[in-house]
Amino acid sequence: MIERTSEQDVSNGKVIPITLDANFFFERAVRSMDRFQYDKALKNFRKAVEYEPDNPVNHCNMAGILSEMGNYEASNDILSHVLENIDSALTECHFYMANNYANMERFEEAERCLVKYLEEDVNGDFLLESEELMELLNYELDRPAPLNRIRSREGVVEHDRARALLEEGKFTEAVKLLEDILKNTPDFLAAHNNLALAYFYMGRFAKAKESIGRVLDLAPGDLHALCNLAIFLQYEGAHEQLERLLRMLEATIPFHQEHVFKLATTMGILGRHRIAYGHFRRLLKDEEVGGDAGLYHYCAAAASNSGLYAEAQRCWRQAGKLDPEGVVPRFYLAQLQQAQKEHQPVPPVSYNYQLPFQEQLKLWKDNKGSFAEEVRTNPLIRSSFFWALRYGDSNTKLQVTQALRWIEDEEMSEVLREILEQQPLQEDKLQAAALLSLQRLTGKDTETEPLLGEEPVSAPWHKVQPEWKEDWQRIIDQTVGMMDRRYDAAQKKDAELLWKQFVGNLYPDVPFFRHAEGWCAALEYLTAKLHSRPVTYREVALRYGVSPSMVSRYARRMDEECNIKQSVTERFPPFTENI
Incomplete structure (x- = not known):
């Protein structure tokens, strides 16, 4: 016979009343998990969700047990439901989903979720676990993750990227990124130090000192900043200040490997x-x-x-x-x-x-490709280009601008344009060479096309742009047509730019070009010489049906205006080395 519990038994304390709520089923689920009874645990978590459907924790618990049971797809469905319908700020759901996808060997989706978590999570509760998972994904995908930032380590990823840009010699890009980092994290000392170096490599000396000053305001004993300041003071010629600082640095015995190396290289640069x-x-x-x-x-x-x-x-x-x-x-x-x-x-x-600069020039003169690659990738050489363009004498600037036409580099084209627009060059040949290099770098005709969406840069050798005439263009067309299949596109473009430079230098006293074939032959001859191609007056003259003496005479005339010989013999500028 089944006995029934009476209200009196409850009131007398013989029976403990049970409150069926989310907590009740949660506790039962946890006990089941402790006993590895996953089916029972899942059943109780589901009941907890029924009682509190808007509580994201209950859903995450249910997703967690499904993941333990190997049902990763169902687990991710629940986590997606939480993010889309309950609480989009629960960023750890992205981390859980990344693990589920990794277990399913869907590594691309795992990477997407992990990157989302790292870029959105403020607290970084799973940062260590994320780094381990990231290593796995990097291995499986055979590439680094496209991570822009780690929210809980604000600015760290961006700073690593900026430092890599510095090491590659991409100073302008590094400056932009470092400035953005410091807007959000103004007390990021390493970013201030690297920003100072980037400015210094670009020859922006005042900005470099300003950045170092900010570091020393925040941390007066920062060794990196003090070493950088010492180098800046040497370049500035502030000998008294430098001597005081050097006495302190000479007495410093750093402990950390990074600090020892920084101090050692600084002492070397300063002659100690x-x-x-x-x-x-x-x-x-x-x-x-x-x-x-x-x-x-x-x-x-x-x-x-x-x-x-x-x-x-x-x-x-x-x-x-x-x-x-x-x-x-x-x-x-x-x-x-x-x-x-x-x-x-x-x-x-x-x-x-690396070899001294002059020794490298010997290797590069017969290999423009090697030279261009060095300038693109070697930060020391890039830095010397920046300094030469800003502070070199006219001859050095001329050599630099002539050398730059062989290097297809967006950052260098920006510097050249800045030099043309903000620091007007005093000599016509120097201005013409700078414009020619800029045209070569951008692939645009600066007489007719604006660069990077700005106002057109007018040809610096005259104040009024010439109205381009048909007979001038005919010489370009005929020369490029004859050069076809024997020269590449870049070399043909140089022939066009060289002719435009020549006409521009003559303007407004441009004569009528009789014997067009002779001028075409001279143009091809000089272009070939500009690219170190073996060619003779006789060879070119035969091709165009003119005499070698005519080619020689016209080539000399063009060289008088455009200084081609100097461009050929001194293409690689003799810079002072930077340590």
């Missing part, structure tokens, strides 16, 4: 080679970095510049063993041995792990 040598020797004893050929070169440079030639020789030999394909250790060893053999002073050695 013995102190730099001591710091580099410390680094060589560090197992993490002691096997780096570049570090042995730095130590050798410091030793050689300090007169410790035996030690310099030992370090370069070790660098050669670590980098058997490298030309730098061999070059400096040979230079040192030659100087000692002839009882001559050993030349100062740059701390850069």
Whole structure:
């Protein structure tokens, strides 16, 4: 016989009343999970959801148990429902979904969800787990994730990207990104320091000092900022200030590897080679970095510049063993041995792990592609271009602008245009060369097309643009037609730009060009020379049906106006090295 519980039994405390609510079923679900009874746990989580359908935690718990049971698709359906219909701010749902997709081996979708989580989550509760999952996805997809920022580490990802841009020599892009970072995180010291360096490499000296000043206001003892300031003071010629700062830096013994390297390179740049040598020797004893050929070169440079030639020789030999394909250790060893053999002073050695600039020029003169690649990728060389364009003398600027026409680089074209627009060049040939290089870089005719959506840059060699005439254009068309199949598109474009430069230099006293074939032949001849192609007056004259003397005479006339010979023989500018 079944007994019924009476109201009196309840009131007398014989029976404990049960309140069926979300908490009740939640607790039962947890107990079931502890016993690995996932079916029961799922059933109770579902009941909790029924009682509190707007509570996102209940839904996430249900999604979690489904994931434990291997039902990843159903788990993600619930998580998507939470984000779309209950609480879009519950960013951890993206992390859970990423794990589910990874378990299903749908790595692209896992990456999308993980990136979403990292870019939106403010607290970073699963940051460590996210890094582990990111490593897995990078391996599976064989590429890094397209992550723009980590919200909980505001500015860190962007800063890493800016630092990479600096290392690639893309200073303008780095500046824009660093300035954006500092708008949101104004106390980000590393970003201030790198912004200062970017400005300095671009030759924007006042802005560089301004950025370093902000760092030292926030952290007066920041070693990176103090080292950068010392270099800036040297360039400024502020000797008293520099000496006070150097006394402090010389007495500093940094602990961290990064700080030791920064101080060592700074001392080298400032000519304190013995102190730099001591710091580099410390680094060589560090197992993490002691096997780096570049570090042995730095130590050798410091030793050689300090007169410790035996030690310099030992370090370069070790660098050669670590980098058997490298030309730098061999070059400096040979230079040192030659100087000692002839009882001559050993030349100062740059701390850069690369050949001196003049030696690189010898390699580049026969290989424009190699030269262009170096300028695109080597931040030191790019920096020297920026400095030369801003602060070099007229001859250096002319050589730079002529060299730049071989480098298809958006950042360099921006600098050239800034030079033309903000710092008017005083010499006609220099202005003409700058405009020609700018036309070559952008692929646009600056006489007729505006650059980057701005007002057209007028030809600098005359105040009024000439109305382009049919007989002038006919020479371009005929030359380019004859050059077809024997020259590439860039070389044909250079022929067109060269003719426009020549006509522009003559304007307004442009004569009628009789013997058009002779001018065409001269134009092709000079274009070939500009690209280091072997060609003779006779060869070109035969092609156009004119005499070699006519080609020679017209080519000389064009060279008088456009300075082509200098462009050919001095295409690569002799810059002073930057350390």
